[in-house]
Amino acid sequence: MQATPQTPPPTPEPIARVERRALLLLVLIGLLVCGFLAYVMYARGVFESTQRLVLVANDSEGVIVGMDLTFSGFPIGRVQRIELAEDGKVRIVIDVPRKDARWLRTSSIFTMERGVVGDTRIRAFSGILTDPPLPPDSERVVLEGDTSAEIPRLVASTRAVLENLEAMTGAESSINTTLAHLSTVTERLSGRYGMLTGLLGSEDNAKKIIATLDRTNALLARTDQRLNGQGGVFDGTQAAVNQLTLVLTDARASLQKVDAVLVEAQAVGANARMASADLGALRAEVEVSLRKVNQLVDEVNRKWPFARDTEIKLP
Template identity: 50%
Template sequence: MTEPSANPEIPHAEAKAAGLLLLTLLLVLAFVGYVMQARGVFDDNQHLLLVAENAEGVAVGNDLSFSGFPIGRVTRIELGDDGKAHIHIDVPLRDARWLRSSSVFTLERGVVGGARLRAYSGVLDDPQLEDGARRDVLIGDAASGVSELVATMHKLIDNVARLTAEESALSATLANLQQFSATLNGRHGALGALLGNERDVARVLAALEESRALLVDARASLNKLDAALVDVKAITGNARAASEDLDALRAEVDLNLRKVSGMVDELNRKWPFARERELKLP
């Protein structure tokens, strides 16, 4: 009985290996072709030249975006004869319709991250941007203000340090305020805080005591005046009553005089021996 071979032969092994290698190569080529197609290598492109003061943060392969979508790619960056950065961009023809003659291009640099190239087309009815057009780039650099911001912060910190120093006016004001608060909590309270020394406080308190004594005397005088006014009112009432009695007496006297005058007239009329009819009273 024969033993089986340790390495059995595979029929057509060379052909199968060659087929596997060929299949792998085809897959690699297909993948490369797909990637190149996706990257727009086989697309017809429109060339665009952007001119900027500097190209810091811009690298080959960066996208040119429009409304948040990439429509072009940086292919080359060079220093032009005018001393400015020339950024060459290829835009596929299918996306070139978004670029107009009035389009504006910006280069934005953030504090964190790389630079971003963006295109803005306000009026899409304008003529389409021609191939090989040259446009200037507006640069918005957020990091450029960092140095100025740091300098401002240094000034602010210096000002705060001067304000909080022991010999500063703010420290003196706070010390005076603390002393004023302590005086308010003292024996004489707000009066001592306003006058500032014990002598003036004593004078004011003495003046207040004198004023209080004067007020007490004035109150007693007013009470006496009230009593006198009551007496005057009573006297006035008695005088009014006496005046009323005098009026009644005068009326009675007038009545009696009229009666006497009538009696005299009657006697003069009836007196027989008189030459004159009238009787004159002495």
């Protein structure tokens, strides 16, 4: 029977080499983990210089640690903790990197929006970027907008609108009454006298108005014929005016003769008797001319009654 050869025990040197490799591998894995953690912390802004901002709200529903504070859609801060103040208000402590703090001003407004679907969002709005920067450790009241809280009021408003629509479309509603009146007016407008019937309410009233207009037109036509026609008032008045012009022309000539005689009378004092005789004759001519003028004026007043005094007095 042949004996089985025995394996010699391992020497201590290979075991020590394996232990060193394993230890080196563990150290390398630890360094990788630490490097990854350091990178994550750096990416999360743990090592950045920050300033604190405190937002005061009525409740912290939907707010969690690590939530972002956004400005124009970009995250500029992160919620670090949530506290309950002595007055029952909620204090939301936010760390804002100093490089992003330039977007926050003393006039900035902070809102917290809660939607029916989706997470709660905290936003910052800075309308005037030229205002002074927001100091560190500032406290601002956040404006809250809860969409779910508006649903009951929206439902109540919708119900009121539906009730109003039902009242408006009912059989006795004012809209139906107005439509009925409008239909009546439309029927009148499409009648014989058109819009005149719609305005006056019936065809009889419209017929009376039309008859009155016809009579008025006929009266105006007769009046125009009497005034402007052949032998009318205006025609007779024109003839009288022409005669009056002739008479006044004669009177003017007579008066010119009187003026000449008066000049001669003043120049020649010795012939006073002769001048007086001439003056008497000329005065008689003037009186005749003035009587003609009075007759023509009376004729004009008879044809066209002017309300004025037509008497002509001699000097």
